[in-house]
Amino acid sequence: MVELLEEISQKLLWIRKNRPLIHQITNYVSANDCANATLALGASPVMAHDINEVEEMTSKASALVLNIGTLSVANIPAYLKAGITAKERGIPVVFDPVGVGATKQRTEVAKAILADVQPDIIRCNMTELNVLCHRKVAVKGVDSIASEAGRGELAREFAEKTNAVVAVTGKTDLVVDKKNMITIENGDEWLTRVTGTGCMTSALVASFAAAGNAFIGAVAGVLAMGICGELAKLRLTENEGIGTFRMRLIDEIFQLNCDIIKKYGKIS
Amino acid sequence: MVELLEEISQKLLWIRKNRPLIHQITNYVSANDCANATLALGASPVMAHDINEVEEMTSKASALVLNIGTLSVANIPAYLKAGITAKERGIPVVFDPVGVGATKQRTEVAKAILADVQPDIIRCNMTELNVLCHRKVAVKGVDSIASEAGRGELAREFAEKTNAVVAVTGKTDLVVDKKNMITIENGDEWLTRVTGTGCMTSALVASFAAAGNAFIGAVAGVLAMGICGELAKLRLTENEGIGTFRMRLIDEIFQLNCDIIKKYGKIS
Amino acid sequence: MVELLEEISQKLLWIRKNRPLIHQITNYVSANDCANATLALGASPVMAHDINEVEEMTSKASALVLNIGTLSVANIPAYLKAGITAKERGIPVVFDPVGVGATKQRTEVAKAILADVQPDIIRCNMTELNVLCHRKVAVKGVDSIASEAGRGELAREFAEKTNAVVAVTGKTDLVVDKKNMITIENGDEWLTRVTGTGCMTSALVASFAAAGNAFIGAVAGVLAMGICGELAKLRLTENEGIGTFRMRLIDEIFQLNCDIIKKYGKIS
Numbered sequence: 001m002v003e004l005l006e007e008i009s010q011k012l013l014w015i016r017k018n019r020p021l022i023h024q025i026t027n028y029v030s031a032n033d034c035a036n037a038t039l040a041l042g043a044s045p046v047m048a049h050d051i052n053e054v055e056e057m058t059s060k061a062s063a064l065v066l067n068i069g070t071l072s073v074a075n076i077p078a079y080l081k082a083g084i085t086a087k088e089r090g091i092p093v094v095f096d097p098v099g100v101g102a103t104k105q106r107t108e109v110a111k112a113i114l115a116d117v118q119p120d121i122i123r124c125n126m127t128e129l130n131v132l133c134h135r136k137v138a139v140k141g142v143d144s145i146a147s148e149a150g151r152g153e154l155a156r157e158f159a160e161k162t163n164a165v166v167a168v169t170g171k172t173d174l175v176v177d178k179k180n181m182i183t184i185e186n187g188d189e190w191l192t193r194v195t196g197t198g199c200m201t202s203a204l205v206a207s208f209a210a211a212g213n214a215f216i217g218a219v220a221g222v223l224a225m226g227i228c229g230e231l232a233k234l235r236l237t238e239n240e241g242i243g244t245f246r247m248r249l250i251d252e253i254f255q256l257n258c259d260i261i262k263k264y265g266k267i268s
Numbered sequence: 269m270v271e272l273l274e275e276i277s278q279k280l281l282w283i284r285k286n287r288p289l290i291h292q293i294t295n296y297v298s299a300n301d302c303a304n305a306t307l308a309l310g311a312s313p314v315m316a317h318d319i320n321e322v323e324e325m326t327s328k329a330s331a332l333v334l335n336i337g338t339l340s341v342a343n344i345p346a347y348l349k350a351g352i353t354a355k356e357r358g359i360p361v362v363f364d365p366v367g368v369g370a371t372k373q374r375t376e377v378a379k380a381i382l383a384d385v386q387p388d389i390i391r392c393n394m395t396e397l398n399v400l401c402h403r404k405v406a407v408k409g410v411d412s413i414a415s416e417a418g419r420g421e422l423a424r425e426f427a428e429k430t431n432a433v434v435a436v437t438g439k440t441d442l443v444v445d446k447k448n449m450i451t452i453e454n455g456d457e458w459l460t461r462v463t464g465t466g467c468m469t470s471a472l473v474a475s476f477a478a479a480g481n482a483f484i485g486a487v488a489g490v491l492a493m494g495i496c497g498e499l500a501k502l503r504l505t506e507n508e509g510i511g512t513f514r515m516r517l518i519d520e521i522f523q524l525n526c527d528i529i530k531k532y533g534k535i536s
Numbered sequence: 537m538v539e540l541l542e543e544i545s546q547k548l549l550w551i552r553k554n555r556p557l558i559h560q561i562t563n564y565v566s567a568n569d570c571a572n573a574t575l576a577l578g579a580s581p582v583m584a585h586d587i588n589e590v591e592e593m594t595s596k597a598s599a600l601v602l603n604i605g606t607l608s609v610a611n612i613p614a615y616l617k618a619g620i621t622a623k624e625r626g627i628p629v630v631f632d633p634v635g636v637g638a639t640k641q642r643t644e645v646a647k648a649i650l651a652d653v654q655p656d657i658i659r660c661n662m663t664e665l666n667v668l669c670h671r672k673v674a675v676k677g678v679d680s681i682a683s684e685a686g687r688g689e690l691a692r693e694f695a696e697k698t699n700a701v702v703a704v705t706g707k708t709d710l711v712v713d714k715k716n717m718i719t720i721e722n723g724d725e726w727l728t729r730v731t732g733t734g735c736m737t738s739a740l741v742a743s744f745a746a747a748g749n750a751f752i753g754a755v756a757g758v759l760a761m762g763i764c765g766e767l768a769k770l771r772l773t774e775n776e777g778i779g780t781f782r783m784r785l786i787d788e789i790f791q792l793n794c795d796i797i798k799k800y801g802k803i804s
Binding site: 021023028031032035036039040044045046047048049050051052053056057060061074235246247248249250251252253254255 | 563564565566568569605606607608609610635638639640641642675676677678679729730731732775776777778779780782783
């Protein structure tokens with residue numbers, strides 16, 4: 001795993017040198033945090049959702065995020081058009097199925113994106129994974145309430161079916177494709193107490209995927225958020241809460257470097 | 269009033285134990301702060317505004333916020349559908365008539381929500397209360413510029429007409445229903461210098477109302493924001509301004525506990 | 537230039553006394569930061585984008601910002617209607633052509649705004665200026681990658697053609713109209729590492745322009761952001777990054793006063 005941490009470190013250097021453009025069709029709740037997380041890592045975010053401009057915007061990007069957090073029916077064609085454009089051009093697509101299962105519309109849109117776009121990476125929580133795999137599961141808004149038992153098998157099954165890298169974040173994080181399975185032990189419970197940390201993780205995953213390998217990109221993005229969550233929490237003092245934590249998270253992404261990745265990264 | 273503070277404290281414990289889902293149809297300016305304020309208190313926010321999913325989303329929620337801060341004509345039916353769904357199922361509805369009176373459309377939408385939804389709680393400022401009561405009043409954007417004289421009578425009249433709890437925030441805050449009237453002396457002038465503190469208050473009110481009593485919920489949400497505003501201001505150092513204050517506000521909501529409520533709460 | 541700094545200081549006092557309403561049709565990525573930057577300066581922001589309310593909202597405002605950062609085709613008529621309303625009533629219009637050139641739609645909308653609204657101030661980066669002047673230039677998302685060579689002539693040419701004040705922000709900032717050209721040496725490279733600092737600058741420019749002179753307003757808004765960026769950077773400690781910097785930026789705008797303007801302002 002030392003080699004993998006080394007490889008992730010090299011991807012970080014690549015991002016900071018090349019400032020890849022990351023096109024994000026995302027929600028209005030966490031859009032600002034996703035943009036700043038992307039910038040903090042060293043990439044260049046652009047948010048654009050209109051059907052008349054997604055094709056051009058995606059074409060110039062090095063990765064695309066499709067996040068359905070605050071879905072409008074009017075924007076569904078734009079998600080598909082951007083996704084298909086990216087795939088045609090070999091631009092990696094990260095799909096974040098926020099709240100899938102919470103409503104029929106989200107489930108249908110997710111199905112359409114999986115079928116028509118065939119994303120390279122699916123970054124989700126355990127509740128969302130269950131829904132995408134047609135398991136019966138209680139859904140409550142956009143936060144995961146599902147048990148994490150048996151998720152390795154489920155994620156593998158889903159990776160095989162979709163031919164995608166599946167990154168499931170939770171108490172421990174899991175990144176799976178047809179052949180590989182990596183567990184990441186970084187992170188902090190407070191990451192579930194700030195809105196949009198999953199969305200930000202998807203933005204980091206896309207930034208790393210822009211450096212050329214979907215599996216390593218997914219591991220790197222999830223690992224980066226986990227490490228930065230840990231360090232942000234460590235630096236808090238007595239009267240600080242999730243307000244300060246949220247700000248420090250961006251600081252830690254900005255301060256992230258190869259030494260930190262190798263020192264703190266816990267993957268297996 | 270000691271009993272009321274005790275009751276509010278119990279509601280806080282209930283929120284932290286049960287993590288109620290708070291569905292918020294709100295504006296893109298303060299959506300992130302509303303989500304983080306909701307999480308900081310201990311509840312679980314979900315923002316969804318599309319006509320095709322509000323019925324399902326509201327049905328699973330423990331409270332609903334209707335905030336018209338950045339209203340789109342396309343979303344008006346969604347406000348009504350979500351509100352009517354909530355009322356049919358006994359889910360408390362908090363209406364935040366942001367900027368009512370600033371445009372005809374906002375005034376008409378507010379009227380429609382009052383008539384068709386009959387919200388349980390109306391959380392507004394003094395200018396908005398005047399407009400909703402058909403008083404002549406100057407309106408300038410979304411910030412209140414109205415005199416607070418005579419607002420007790422006006423709020424009571426409006427509470428009787430709408431059968432709702434009316435929470436008017438300002439220099440002192442007022443919560444009124446047909447029978448009760450509570451004044452809250454907490455807060456800080458800086459709460460008017462940060463965007464969306466009214467919206468965040470409505471999110472807190474909804475979170476508390478999810479615990480089962482609209483009047484106590486309204487008092488609790490307004491009180492919580494007032495206390496947290498005071499404490500956030502107290503902890504500031506010389507060179508800090510509303511940027512830091514806004515972040516600390518979320519910290520204080522996160523740190524809020526029964527002792528703080530009983531120690532700092534100034535209600536009469 | 538001492539007189540100009542004195543004049544800018546007087547405008548700041550005017551804003552804080554009069555709290556002008558600044559109507560902003562803007563993007564959902566930086567809307568919260570723009571609102572808080574406006575409030576921190578002392579003005580009163582209102583965001584409203586719906587075609588049915590922009591005429592009324594603009595009519596009551598002291599300045600209007602048209603920012604096309606996350607353009608929706610459905611909102612294009614609202615930009616034009618708000619802009620034309622403002623011009624008819626002598627309300628200054630600041631146009632921020634975010635990402636112009638990145639897509640055909642943005643370029644066409646920018647052309648329409650220039651032709652039909654004739655904004656008083658155009659606040660852009662060097663890539664955007666090149667596009668607006670029909671120069672061939674690479675465009676990558678919304679961040680500038682263009683050389684700043686020859687921009688004085690280009691900005692002057694554009695100012696003459698549009699009859700507007702042209703404010704080009706970059707390593708050094710430039711404000712140009714038909715007769716005047718001012719260079720501002722304040723700022724910090726980190727302002728390019730936080731999303732929406734250009735948008736926030738446009739909000740400050742509009743707030744200052746509300747005080748009555750488009751050219752001085754543009755210089756003042758750009759100068760204010762430059763000084764506050766410098767001071768925010770100066771106050772950072774070792775482990776802090778762009779998360780903290782973004783928050784301090786709002787603090788510094790809030791703390792800005794006449795002494796700071798005169799002490800730190802570097803204009804020529």
